[in-house]
Every structure is written in structure tokens, then in C-alpha cells.
Amino acid sequence: MATGWSFGLVDEANADPVERAANLRLQHAGIDEEARIAHVAIDALETLDPPWHEASIGQTFGLRVTADELAALGAAVDAILRPYIALTREDAPPDAQPVHVSLTAFRHPLP
Numbered sequence: 001m002a003t004g005w006s007f008g009l010v011d012e013a014n015a016d017p018v019e020r021a022a023n024l025r026l027q028h029a030g031i032d033e034e035a036r037i038a039h040v041a042i043d044a045l046e047t048l049d050p051p052w053h054e055a056s057i058g059q060t061f062g063l064r065v066t067a068d069e070l071a072a073l074g075a076a077v078d079a080i081l082r083p084y085i086a087l088t089r090e091d092a093p094p095d096a097q098p099v100h101v102s103l104t105a106f107r108h109p110l111p
Helices: 017-047 050-055 067-084
Strands: none
Touching: none
């Protein structure tokens, strides 16, 4: 288990084409892995104990925000989740289990 991953845009003004291509491939691979994990989790949902089944979350939101608001939202979500990161959490209760959380937020590419 990893602490997580994040991606950002390559500085286009100083972008090396090889670096840009590698960055894009890594971003796509990360998104593909997110989808794979989600599919496996959905297929196994009915096998979970009721509390875990009920606690599982599947939500999407269509927001209308500015770039600054989106950046602030990302920072706020990060601040909420960071204390629970598995590899660095020292105060986890004995019955705590590994949980995968993913968040993608970007300007919608379609009109």
C-alpha cells in the first residue's frame, strides 16, 4: 500500500517532450489503476460485512467553481484525509482496515 499519488501539469513553457509524454502516460496509468480498483471493489461490495458495505461511498459531483476555489477545495480535502494515511498513521484503532480513497477534480473537458 502506498500513501497515494498525485499529478500535476508539466510546465509547458519549459517542457521537455519526453518528460511531458512520460508524465501523461503516468497520469493515464494512474487513472486506469483507479478504475481497476473501483471495479474490483464494486464486484466485492456484497461480500463485505454490513458496516463496511454501508460505509462505502460512491459519489460524483458537478461543481461550478473558479480555479482558485478548486485549488482551495483540493487543499481542504487533503487536510481532512492526511491524518488517516495508512503508512503514516500511528493512532489507528485496532479494527481499522485499509481503505482506498480517490479524488479527481478538473475542468470538465466537454461543453
